[in-house]
Amino acid sequence: MAEITYVEAIRSAMEDEMRRDDRVLVMGEDVGAKGGVFGATAGLFAAFGEERVIDSPLAEAAIVGVAIGCALAGLRPIAEIQFLDFIPPAMDQIISEAAKIRYRSNGDWSCPMVIRAPCGGGVHVHGALYHSQSLEAMFAHVPGLKVVVPSTPTDAKGLLLAAIRDPDPVCFFEHKALYRSLREEVPDDEYLVPIGQGRVVREGRDISCITYGATVHEAVAAADRLAKDGVQVEVVDLRTVRPLDRSIIISTARKTGKVLVAHEANLAIGVGAEVAAIVAEECFQQLDAPVMRIGGPEIPAIPFAESLAEVYCLGPDKIEAKLRELAAY
Amino acid sequence: MAEITYVEAIRSAMEDEMRRDDRVLVMGEDVGAKGGVFGATAGLFAAFGEERVIDSPLAEAAIVGVAIGCALAGLRPIAEIQFLDFIPPAMDQIISEAAKIRYRSNGDWSCPMVIRAPCGGGVHVHGALYHSQSLEAMFAHVPGLKVVVPSTPTDAKGLLLAAIRDPDPVCFFEHKALYRSLREEVPDDEYLVPIGQGRVVREGRDISCITYGATVHEAVAAADRLAKDGVQVEVVDLRTVRPLDRSIIISTARKTGKVLVAHEANLAIGVGAEVAAIVAEECFQQLDAPVMRIGGPEIPAIPFAESLAEVYCLGPDKIEAKLRELAAY
Amino acid sequence: MVVSESAPAEMAGLSQDQLRSMYRDMVLGRLLDERILVLNRQGRAPFAISGQGHEAAQVGVGYALRRGHDWLVPYYRDLTLVLVMGMEPKDHLLAALGKAADPNSGARQMPGHYGSRAHNIVTTGSPVATQILHAVGVAQSFRYRKEDTVVVVSVGEGGSSEGDWHEGLNWAAIYHLPVVFLVENNAYAISVPQSRQMAVAHVADRAAGYGMAGAVVDGGDVLAVYRAASEAVERARSGQGPTLLEALCVRLQSHSSDDDQRRYRTAEDLADTRAHDPVVRFRTELEAAGVLLDGDADEIRQECQRLIEAAQEEADQAPVPDAASALMHVYAEA
Amino acid sequence: MVVSESAPAEMAGLSQDQLRSMYRDMVLGRLLDERILVLNRQGRAPFAISGQGHEAAQVGVGYALRRGHDWLVPYYRDLTLVLVMGMEPKDHLLAALGKAADPNSGARQMPGHYGSRAHNIVTTGSPVATQILHAVGVAQSFRYRKEDTVVVVSVGEGGSSEGDWHEGLNWAAIYHLPVVFLVENNAYAISVPQSRQMAVAHVADRAAGYGMAGAVVDGGDVLAVYRAASEAVERARSGQGPTLLEALCVRLQSHSSDDDQRRYRTAEDLADTRAHDPVVRFRTELEAAGVLLDGDADEIRQECQRLIEAAQEEADQAPVPDAASALMHVYAEA
């Protein structure tokens, strides 16, 4: 077991898979000699050459569209979008093309590919409005896609391996605040984390906090504080936001009867709305309090100045306050 | 009062406003001599000339991006996207640019414009996967935008006038199945329907059916059937899906205690999830049954063959069945 | 920019059999296209989109390919081209009638959305120009695997205004990929004339700016297209990179069955268009050259009609899709 | 493609005052840029993006405009250009330090995201090349209102690969709009060299394919840029349509404060780049021509330093944004 960071987990998943399967290619802006702006592809160019690690032109639709073509021709491309904020130019290729290729051809064609992008922000990530967004809801709305948002190095590696081997297009969104801040021992041997399965990060009987991505760590911190007062919060990491793990959502909600859904993305019509709606529909009899949500406020993204960024970001304090509200209900 | 169709309501709103305000321009594919593929701009080219009714090149990002530039320079552009299915190439201009211009400039700049697009499908609309989608959730998720989905000629006209005069970007999605099938008397005098206000289409005390767009008419038909059995369904037309009219949602839910949310768009992480989550959080004490939802199934869009299209589409029967389920709860 | 000219006398080095076969494929495409329009007018096919006027361009390109080996990423006007690649009339009648056995999409898509893995025809959706990038990716894969396969991708002149078009041509030029970009320029994008689509005379005027070869060819002249396409395909196959090949076509029918071109095209324009029917032209040329003898053309026509008749009979009998199947193939079936 | 050459002797018909003023603006831009990098290294400015090496191109273009009348849609390297348009050093120190009074965005955006309605500088976000279309729309508005205003929009050579770039140039050419597309080509897009961005020698090689005028100019030569830009602006103003003007620049610093260009550029490349410092070059030329006399350059430098010093003092004192203001300006305030 080696202790590695989150970004190293991503990097090593790609490297391992490229060694194992020569159909795997990486393409994106600055993924070559520079190794990506966050170093996620560091060393791959040297190891695999420019035919497999392709410095693309500055054109996101092309990165995804060309990767789709590679997938159609039997390869297993990994397309890197430099920041999730810059994925909208590729939206048409993702939702109109990749997501619909299998369905529209009645199963004659398929599109196995991964679209990786760093997402998220936070008070100490200085990216501001356009280097901080969490746009997963837009993709999670779309049948035909899978959407993974890992929260730990172990999950990041196991899920990325699963994503590369998946027969369908997978959006893989990596929280940039985790890249270097998290370190963890991950298995040396190959392992896969199945797409579509959530995980109970911390057991508890009083309240469920259902979340994913970097917010998992904030939720755990908040839960630890409530534990000091005897309130046991169960923290569930969804890990995948499409398909959602309905059974883990329903079972934790039925168990505790009180649910807080938390995510960094804008709240309105976000993943949390779907989770809340599922809980409201499936756990009506077991609920002891209204399903509550906490997430990004009604502003476009995280502003630059710290004083403004704090208004957007969650953090343990805000989650704690909501959990206490639920506890008191 | 003249009796006009839904598409004529759209057309006349644009014409009236172009006469009133010479800052109003229309641009899009085939909006000129052809008058748009659905005739929404019929006659405008002849009346206002090619400087104000611009046949754009086949480029959706350009249609929206150029319209943004016009708005920045003080005009009031209306951008037509030929089918909502073809809006994704313009997604970057809409969500990264139009939606964020006011916020990112701290109010120094603004972007008053309307983006019109026909949406939706149905068994008798032969558009199939790419001429039938309801993508409003993607835009309704985004702070900075307003999203309007009118269900009647009267609303279509009044809301479009309000949209053109709105100081911020408004997405205006018109259900193509309504264009010629609906006829209604609309006021001759100028009137505005305010953006952000829902409407109780049909009063009822037993169940609320919260919906919008073409589904409103299916919900009313279903409600009529239940009325024969003494079950009074209140049908609420949201009219605007961003900003949502929270007060009408909460008040109808508190009144009836039973809520069905219905829409044609894909269900998962759709507008209905947000409505359900609001009801679940705000009306916990008043609910007599789980909030239920009905909407597009987990397939990408409406298939071509009728036998397949029926699987996707709602229609009064499916809504009726759900309402009866709620009634029996 | 070289506008290739035909030299009908030499007939592009093709044998009489090949020439007759080309003519036959043009006729088959035309008749099938007409049949589909009839089905639409009869209310049996909800939607039809016609390729009439593009047959010479499509046959010229199709015959330049190694069929069964090379790939095609078509667009909705390519009925004749997908027939040349090996699809059958029945396939498209099944699609027109929305039958389960439609090999393009199982009646999930509108007719005209071609795709068949068996024939190396990539699945296509409706968004204009997205396919350009898929072809580039396909070509990148050929290059990566060191295969000598070529991919042709087609699009209208209107499609050249889309961002994807630019991004695709640029990428292909940078990597010298084995792809031929075929622009079937029929001077209209629905109602929008070329003058509102671009400020240049030819789409292929853009080739130089990408650093790739470009050619404009009379798309009504099947042999000229064949020659220009053969050059482009050879260039691609031999590792010399992509070509932007523009074929000047006419659109004989309205954009689609939902359109009426008389509302935005003048009577003269339409008459001129009709005067450029490529099927009539090739027949005249072949007759003049003695390749088609008296009665040959009629016989070919009858053979094609019989084929279409038989195909329609089958398609008529074929079942519509089972409702339950609507939920399949969103993801790989477990 | 014409590569314009400078004729330093005649100094583009500019007066000595104008020449000194141009030099002064280049120096001011350079020193302010350096100061912002220092603040970043001190940990006071979380992010900095440098325009060093682009000063001559920006001053040359800026002086070709009717300031206060014409419009600019800039990109993040245009510090010197927005100063020429009338913004103040303080404005950018406020932005660098994330202060409420930052006129570009009220510290909502990263520094380098310029915008000021007071100076006809359109607000810009981070996505590369989207601004091209905004400029086209602005130009369309000028044309619609029959104004004689011109808009310049700038972008890097990497940005020319984006679909929006293509769609914008095409649209502007069709409508002969009064816009100048300025490509500041510094040969890199972060780490990606021009050879992986396009297969042509010059971005402006694409002008012909759009049906517009194109020119390549040495972006290290402020007077050559001034002449070429003046021509382009004149063309636009007189209704003769857009120009694609490519200025060949050097990027003296890394892409941004998050980048280290030594990791992907050779030592020779970097040395060569440093040898092409446009500020040094113009000083040398002005001294040789007797426009700058002994001590003049130092005096200009000191004046600029004093300005920056005073500006920083103000910016240091300025308050950070009030948290509550974060929720404002999503929509028009009621």
Ligand SMILES: Cc1ncc(C[n+]2csc(CCOP(=O)(O)OP(=O)(O)O)c2C)c(N)n1
């Ligand atoms: C992205 C997108 N925008 C709009 C449409 C609607 N549409 C379908 S075909 C067409 C015109 C295409 O013209 P052209 O590229 O010249 O091809 P042609 O039909 O003339 O062969 C349009 C606007 C579409 N399918 N996709």
Ligand SMILES: Cc1ncc(C[n+]2csc(CCOP(=O)(O)OP(=O)(O)O)c2C)c(N)n1
């Ligand atoms: C749509 C989009 N994709 C990616 C980025 C990240 N990015 C910022 S600048 C840049 C390189 C731009 O290079 P170029 O256009 O040559 O301008 P330069 O920085 O060299 O002046 C990249 C990839 C972005 N801001 N927007």
Ligand SMILES: [Mg+2]
């Ligand atoms: Mg055309």
Ligand SMILES: [Mg+2]
């Ligand atoms: Mg550059």
